[in-house]
Amino acid sequence: MPRFLIRTLLCVLAAAGLSAQQTEVVxxxxxxxxLVLAMTAPKATGLDDASIxxxxxxxxxxxxxxxxxxxxxxxxxxxxxxxAKAWKEAGAQWLLSTRLxxxxxxxxxxEASVLDTAAESGLFSRTYxxxxxxxxxxxxxxxxxxxxxxxxxxxxxxxxxxxxxRQVSNGVKELFQIxxxxxxxxxxxxxxxxxxxxxxxxxxRLAYVTYKAGPPEIWGQRxxxxxxxxxxxxSGAGGMLSSPTxxxxxxxxxxxxxxxxxxxxxxxxxxxxxxxxxxxDSNGIxxxxxxxxxxxxLAFTSDREGGPQxxxxxxxxxxxxxxxxxxxxxxxxxxSPNGAMVAYVSRFEGKFDLFVYKLGEGKxxxxxxxxxxxxxxxxSPxxxxxxxxxxxxxxSQLFTTDLSGRQxxxxxxxxxxxxxxxxxxx
Amino acid sequence: xxxxxxxxxxxxxxxxxxxxxxxxxxxEQIKADTQRASNEGYQAFKxxxxxxxxxxxxxxxxxxxxxxxxxGWDKAKADQEAADKAAADKAAADAKAAADAKAAADxxxxxxxxxxxxxxxxxxxxxxxxxxLMNIHFDFDKSDIKENDRxxxxxxxxxxxxxxxAKVEIAGNCDERGTNEYNLALGNKRAAAALAYLKxxxxxxxxxxTISYGKEKPLCxxxxxxxxxxxxxxEFKLK
Numbered sequence: 001m002p003r004f005l006i007r008t009l010l011c012v013l014a015a016a017g018l019s020a021q022q023t024e025v026v027x028x029x030x031x032x033x034x035l036v037l038a039m040t041a042p043k044a045t046g047l048d049d050a051s052i053x054x055x056x057x058x059x060x061x062x063x064x065x066x067x068x069x070x071x072x073x074x075x076x077x078x079x080x081x082x083x084a085k086a087w088k089e090a091g092a093q094w095l096l097s098t099r100l101x102x103x104x105x106x107x108x109x110x111e112a113s114v115l116d117t118a119a120e121s122g123l124f125s126r127t128y129x130x131x132x133x134x135x136x137x138x139x140x141x142x143x144x145x146x147x148x149x150x151x152x153x154x155x156x157x158x159x160x161x162x163x164x165x166r167q168v169s170n171g172v173k174e175l176f177q178i179x180x181x182x183x184x185x186x187x188x189x190x191x192x193x194x195x196x197x198x199x200x201x202x203x204x205r206l207a208y209v210t211y212k213a214g215p216p217e218i219w220g221q222r223x224x225x226x227x228x229x230x231x232x233x234x235s236g237a238g239g240m241l242s243s244p245t246x247x248x249x250x251x252x253x254x255x256x257x258x259x260x261x262x263x264x265x266x267x268x269x270x271x272x273x274x275x276x277x278x279x280x281d282s283n284g285i286x287x288x289x290x291x292x293x294x295x296x297x298l299a300f301t302s303d304r305e306g307g308p309q310x311x312x313x314x315x316x317x318x319x320x321x322x323x324x325x326x327x328x329x330x331x332x333x334x335x336s337p338n339g340a341m342v343a344y345v346s347r348f349e350g351k352f353d354l355f356v357y358k359l360g361e362g363k364x365x366x367x368x369x370x371x372x373x374x375x376x377x378x379x380s381p382x383x384x385x386x387x388x389x390x391x392x393x394x395x396s397q398l399f400t401t402d403l404s405g406r407q408x409x410x411x412x413x414x415x416x417x418x419x420x421x422x423x424x425x426x
Numbered sequence: 427x428x429x430x431x432x433x434x435x436x437x438x439x440x441x442x443x444x445x446x447x448x449x450x451x452x453x454e455q456i457k458a459d460t461q462r463a464s465n466e467g468y469q470a471f472k473x474x475x476x477x478x479x480x481x482x483x484x485x486x487x488x489x490x491x492x493x494x495x496x497x498g499w500d501k502a503k504a505d506q507e508a509a510d511k512a513a514a515d516k517a518a519a520d521a522k523a524a525a526d527a528k529a530a531a532d533x534x535x536x537x538x539x540x541x542x543x544x545x546x547x548x549x550x551x552x553x554x555x556x557x558x559l560m561n562i563h564f565d566f567d568k569s570d571i572k573e574n575d576r577x578x579x580x581x582x583x584x585x586x587x588x589x590x591x592a593k594v595e596i597a598g599n600c601d602e603r604g605t606n607e608y609n610l611a612l613g614n615k616r617a618a619a620a621l622a623y624l625k626x627x628x629x630x631x632x633x634x635x636t637i638s639y640g641k642e643k644p645l646c647x648x649x650x651x652x653x654x655x656x657x658x659x660x661e662f663k664l665k
Contacts, residue, residue, distance in 0.1 A: 171643055194642050197607065215637055240614040240638045243607045256611065260636055262569060262618030264611040285611040301608055307567060308608055329567070332605045345605065352603075375605060391649075418606055 035151055037064065037114075038073040038092030040080050046102030047136075055136040056100065062181060063144035063158035066409060068384050068402040069151060088117035096147070100139075106132030110139045114147070124150045137183060148382075157382045160424050163188065163198045163206070164398060167416035175208055178398075180422070182412040189228070197243050200423045201250035207231060209242055216241040218255055222271065232269055232276065240264060243288055247295045247315075254289035254298060266300050268315065279317035290333045290342070291315075299323065299333035299342050310344050310357075323357060326364070330355075332376060336383050343367075343377040343386055354388055356403060367405040374399075380422050387411065387420045460494035467498025471506070551589050552664065558585035559594065559662035562620060563655060567604065569615040571623050579620065582662060583627035593633050593665040596620050600641045601654035613638030620660045635665065 039060070044052055064070045078086040087095045094114050101109040107130065114124035126146060128139050141159035148156030163177045175188040175198050189195050194211040199220075201207075206228070207220025218232040218241055231253065232238060240258025247254065251271055258264035263282040266289045269275070279298070280286040285308070288301040296315050301308050310324040310333045324330035329347035336343065340359055345352040346366075351373035357364045368374040372392035379386060385400045392399075398411035398420055451459070463482055470479060477499050482492035559582060562575035571579065586592060598613030598620075617636035625631045646653040 173642065194639070196610075196642065215635075240610060240636075242610040242640075256607065258611060258614035258618075258638065260618055260621060260631070262615035262622075264614055285608065285615060287611040288605065288607045301605070303567075308604075329604070331608050347603070350603070395647075 034069055034071040035093055036071050036073050036091050037094040037096055037147070038077065038087050038090065038117075039096045039098070042098040042100050044100045044102075046104075047100055051136065052100060056098075056140050059137045059181060060140040060144055062409075063141060063156070064147065066158075066385065066400065066402075066407070067144070067148050067156055068407065070147065084115055084117045084120045087115075092117055094123075094147075098143075100136075108132070108134065108136060108139060110143065112143050112146075114150070135183075137181070141181075154382055157380050157384075157422075157424065160381060160422060162387055162398065162411065162420050162422050163200050164420040165196055165198060165418045166414060173418075175206070176414075178412055178414075180400075180411075182410075185412070185414070197419055198421055199245045199253075200421050201246040202248065203250055204423070204425065205246070205250060207244045207246060207253060209244060215239075218244045218253070220244065220253075231271070234274060245289050245291060247291050248293055249295055252295070254291065256287045256289065266298065266317075279313065279315070281317075288332055290335045292335045293337055293339045297335075299335055299344075301331040301333065310342065312342075324364070334377050334379055334386075336379050337381055338383050341383070343379065345375050345377065354386060354401070354405070356386075365403075367401060367403060368408070369405065376419055378420050378422050381424045387422045389418055389420065456490055459488065460490045463491040463494030464498030464501070467495035467500075468502040469498075470495070471499045471502035551592055554585055554588065555592070555594075555664045558582050559664065561659040561661050564616055564658045564660075566601070566654070566658065567612065569598075569612065569619045571619055576623075579623050580627065583624055583629050586624070586629045586633060593635070595635045595637060595663045595665050597643075597661040597663065598636070598638045599643060599645075599657060599659050599661065601657040602641050602644060602647070602649070603654065604641065606640060606642070610638050610640035610642075613640045616658075616660050620662075 039057070042052055042056060061072050064072050073090065073092045076090055078090055084095065093116070095117050096112065096114050099111040103109070109130070110128040112124070112126055112128070113122055115121070116123045124147065128142055130139055138159060144158040145156035148154070158180060160180045161177050162180060163175060165173050166176050167173050171194065172192055174190060174195050176185060177188055178185045188206065189208070189210070191210045191212040196209045198206060198208045203224045205221040205224055205226070207218060209216050210219050215237045217230055217238065219228050220231045221228060222231070231244075232241065232255065238257060239260065240256075242256045244253050244255040246252075253269045253271060255267050255269060256264050257267050259282065261282075264285050264287055265278050265280045265282055266286050267276045267278050280300075280302070283304050285303040286300055290299040292298070297312055298315060299310055299312050302311050303309075305322070307328045308331045309322055310330050311320060311322050313320040323333070323342060324344065324346070327346040327348065330344055332345045334343045342357045342359065344355055344357065346355050351371065352375050353369060354367040354374050354377045355364045356367055367386065368390075370392065372390055374388050374390045377386045377388045380400070385402055387398060387400045389396045390399050391397070393410065393413075395415040396417055397413060397415060398417050399408055400411055401408045467480065477496065480492055480495045480499070482488070482495050485491055560578050562578050563572065564570070565572070582594075586594070596617040598615065598617035600609035600612050600616075604612070614636065617638055621631055621634050621636055624634065641657070644657045645659070646656055
């Protein structure tokens with residue numbers, strides 16, 4: 001029911017947005033106007049209409065909707081086979097035609113082409129061949145990613161995944177991953193203990209904190225697809241450990257180490273030498289390190305001036321400056337993939353909302369509003385959306401939002417999720 | 427009759443000679459005689475006769491008899507000595523085994539007593555711990571020890587002094603509000619606050635370990651202050 005409401009709301013918003021030509025979009029990464037795309041019904045061989053509708057058309061439509069830059073024309077569609085002019089008059093700028101073929105072997109083939117309705121010329125054409133183990137959904141994702149690439153020059157993120165923490169029983173939390181569209185849930189760890197704070201390097205290497213030995217330890221993969229091993233401490237107990245975060249080059253791991261006097265500090269571990277260096281000066285809580293894309297600065301949360309606020313510093317601890325100025329509780333910074341924005345959460349009237357600080361403007365924009373809390377923002381690889389947790393439909397589920405905060409989509413109905421991280425590939 | 431002079435003395439000589447010179451003994455006879463003498467010697471030792479009573483010493487013609495008797499006597503003596511030694515060894519071994527068994531029993535009893543004592547102590551410690559190790563609580567985003575938790579911490583300090591071997595883990599916890607990571611750091615701060623306070627009460631801080639569970643192990647999960655205030659806590663656990 002709530003899902004239906006949201007959908008309806010989104011349709012209304014999309015319609016309103018279309019008629020108003022998206023003039024009131026506050027924040028988008030590149031463009032504030034959406035390209036209007038119309039889809040003709042896929043021509044199919046060897047596949048039934050129901051599975052195409054469910055696993056291809058619906059998936060592609062959702063993928064394109066969530067790009068935030070392509071609007072799929074839904075109403076007053078001309079009949080299939082109508083001339084380009086008719087589609088143009090209906091409002092479509094691009095006309096997508098697809099042909100799906102399922103061979104007797106089970107292998108899939110997707111031929112897609114896009115017609116520019118104004119110039120009446122083809123501007124995209126590609127054939128996708130997929131082995132029978134690849135679900136039809138993935139073809140829709142690949143096509144959506146290429147259409148975004150054709151439009152913006154950067155591939156979309158429909159075929160990306162989200163790694164997150166989920167409670168499996170009282171006191172036991174494990175890492176899971178799920179496709180960006182909520183399909184294909186996979187459990188990544190089986191520690192039977194608290195397992196927290198996942199981080200995924202650009203090459204897919206995982207690191208996280210686990211309490212499986214009693215005190216917390218940082219575990220992860222030293223090489224791509226390698227075994228999970230203890231990364232820190234090398235031996236003995238390391239005190240309070242949390243928030244491991246791979247540097248963009250994957251060679252260093254920022255993390256947090258707490259001492260017995262109650263301080264917690266940002267540390268950086270060099271994986272090659274095994275040496276850890278302390279960047280902050282043991283003056284209260286310093287946590288939640290987030291690298292900038294160059295790997296030479298870190299955003300983090302500190303209570304050095306009273307309540308938690310977001311600070312920035314160089315990767316040697318120098319040039320420390322406070323980023324957030326409004327509000328009494330700002331935390332959970334996430335530096336955007338292109339480096340121009342920092343997402344964070346701010347507490348107001350007992351719940352949290354997502355904010356994005358634009359470094360160029362020196363200004364923060366509120367993304368989410370409402371009575372429910374929104375926490376743990378993480379950027380999509382293309383910087384167009386944020387994944388976060390919210391209790392708006394129950395206990396801490398995963399959602400994504402565009403940067404205007406108007407297109408909020410529930411990723412899955414799994415409860416008890418936290419600390420999502422959004423990464424390319426699967 | 428002329429020859430009678432020779433024949434008679436010859437007959438006499440032959441007769442006497444044959445009487446005087448017994449035929450030599452065969453090897454079998456010698457062996458049997460020696461065995462007999464040996465048996466006699468063996469029996470003589472058993473009868474308690476000294477070696478000097480060898481009756482064959484005077485028999486110079488059959489020295490093997492004397493030798494056999496002596497050998498028999500010596501063998502009896504050797505046998506006697508071996509038997510004595512075996513008996514002595516056996517007695518010693520029995521005595522040792524008995525002593526060992528007793529020692530083991532004593533040790534087991536002592537261990538049992540010690541275990542019982544330790545268990546009693548442990549039970550006492552646990553009972554005292556159950557009474558003394560109560561949670562303390564904190565205000566939102568704070569790690570200051572509250573006035574009304576001071577008696578609780580004093581009880582914990584008293585407990586630590588009463589049981590100098592006891593070791594305790596202090597676990598800092600938070601309510602569900604706030605980020606996971608910040609709350610882990612805050613939980614660490616709360617555990618450290620209790621540790622510092624207990625140190626001022628004169629307890630060796632090395633007897634405590636600290637751990638933070640942030641907001642990951644709540645006692646209750648409702649979204650209201652009554653529940654949150656329970657969750658913002660330090661737990662003390664006997665290690």
